[in-house]
Amino acid sequence: MRFLNEFRDPGLATRLIRDIRRMATRRWTLMEVCGGQTHSLLRHGVDAELNDVIEMIHGPGCPVCVTRSDAIDWLAQLCQLPPVLVTSFGDMLRVPGDRDCLLNARAAGGQVRAVYSPLDAVRIAQETPDLQVVFFAVGFETTAPATALAALQAERLGLENFSLLVEHVRVLPAMEMLAAATDCRVDGFLAAGHVCTVTGFEAYADFASRFRRPTVVTGFEPVDLLWGILHCVRQLEAGQSEVVNAYTRAVQITGNRAARDLLDRVYEVVDKEWRGLGTVPGGGLGLREPYRRFCARRRFTQTLLPSAVPPVATELPIHRPNRCRAGDVLVGRLKPTACPEFATACRPESPLGAPMVSDEGACAAYFRYSSSHATHEPG
Ligand code: SF4
Structure with a gap:
């Protein structure tokens, strides 16, 4: 299928992995912003294949999870x-x-x-x-x-x-908040390609230079993701922080x-x-x-019914009624498998938190594709 098979080409993926390995002089930490990208990374084994040279941190780009x-x-x-x-x-x-x-x-x-x-x-x-x-x-x-x-x-x-x-919700302000945090470990960002089809990526140039983080507009197939990682690593090794569009078949600068x-x-x-x-x-x-x-x-x-309906609270409660660590997962502080409830009390059929429910949730991705719980063969 055009626009799909060519972006799942094993030969091209192997060459890109080889190029990333050759280029990286140290282990870099990158964040893929979108949950769809997270699922694709895990499904196709991209994160595991590059784990010794690239640490992938999964970002908050699952709209269901952050609601x-x-x-x-x-x-x-x-x-x-x-x-x-x-x-x-x-x-x-x-x-x-x-x-x-x-x-x-x-x-x-x-x-x-x-x-x-x-x-x-x-x-x-x-x-x-x-x-x-x-x-x-x-x-x-x-x-x-x-x-x-x-x-x-x-x-x-x-x-x-x-x-x-x-x-x-709007993605770029959340990326700015993550990048501005003093404990931010992310060296470069893979921006959400589907969001950029609407918004374009003009504003990402300012983000990349202001926070000194290379930012690559990236798609969702394994070859897309590898191109995004390669562009990020190339900039990091050269000490650059610019925005690059690696999803040109779908994204234009003005959206x-x-x-x-x-x-x-x-x-x-x-x-x-x-x-x-x-x-x-x-x-x-x-x-x-x-x-x-x-x-x-x-x-x-x-x-209508003014007394019957409670107003939406302006602040989230501080104490959560369950043990879900979704907040830490959504900002990349915790891998889903490090959550004590993962695959025990929290499973897709009995989720404790949104990241285990949503098709774009990081916890659901790990449950579906990590080796001990895989319900779908990586392909
Ligand atoms: S595994 Fe379940 S309980 Fe743990 S963070 Fe994910 S959704 Fe929450």
Whole structure:
């Protein structure tokens, strides 16, 4: 298959591994930002193959994993109110909040439905005017344009029974927070290629020079990842810190203009709570006027059922009710296999934390592909 087989070519991968080994004069520490990249690294054995010259640290780029837990708890309560139907991407349903997950809320009688697109939620609202349909909008800049389209569509249809809980997050501010930390061990970053298809990578040039970290826009196939690592190592060995696009078949420097215009039209940049990182300045998107009328928080805390729905807390609780170390995993301080609960109390069928639930979660990747728990042969 074109654009796939050539990026899984074993011969090319072997040559790239040889080049990386030749080039590296010491062991470098790199972070792949996106959870999809983490899964590909482990699935294809790239991290193990290079482990003596490259330490891969897995970044926070799993949107399901970093979504604040109190938002899940809030929706789990909201869906118990008869006129409300909470809609969400399916992988959010099993993600634990601090108190509950949406799947349990549904089992307890709440109205929760998985949808493939926010536009499905708009259609449900249009077809069932007696329901208040709330869409749980999570994800990076990759999914935010579809949510923006849903807001525009709801406005065009004049829907009064559709709203959004917007928890979209922005990747670059989180990378800045990680790079600015005094204990940051990352020498170079593999930036999330799919995010850059929307945002472009102009802003990454400033990031690379300001934090003196080479940054390579990287794709998701094994050859993509090896190209990204090679470009990083080449710069590190030369003492350079620039941005390089190693995902040229998908990413242009200015990104997707239409999608960026959509983001600018519907959202404003806001500070955002990331699970594991805390409050990230500029790390999220919120609805701007006139689309704030579709904000679920505003609708359900100020107009409809004001006393029945608890407000979303502004701070995450300090003491976690379970033993999940997701916060440490998400910032690369802890390998999933070093978590005491990994593959014992915490497994995909009984997850204690979001990284074991999500298809992009690092704990799920280790469970699926590490040798003692592999459910899928590396290929
Ligand atoms: S293995 Fe489970 S408990 Fe441990 S950090 Fe990952 S999700 Fe949390």
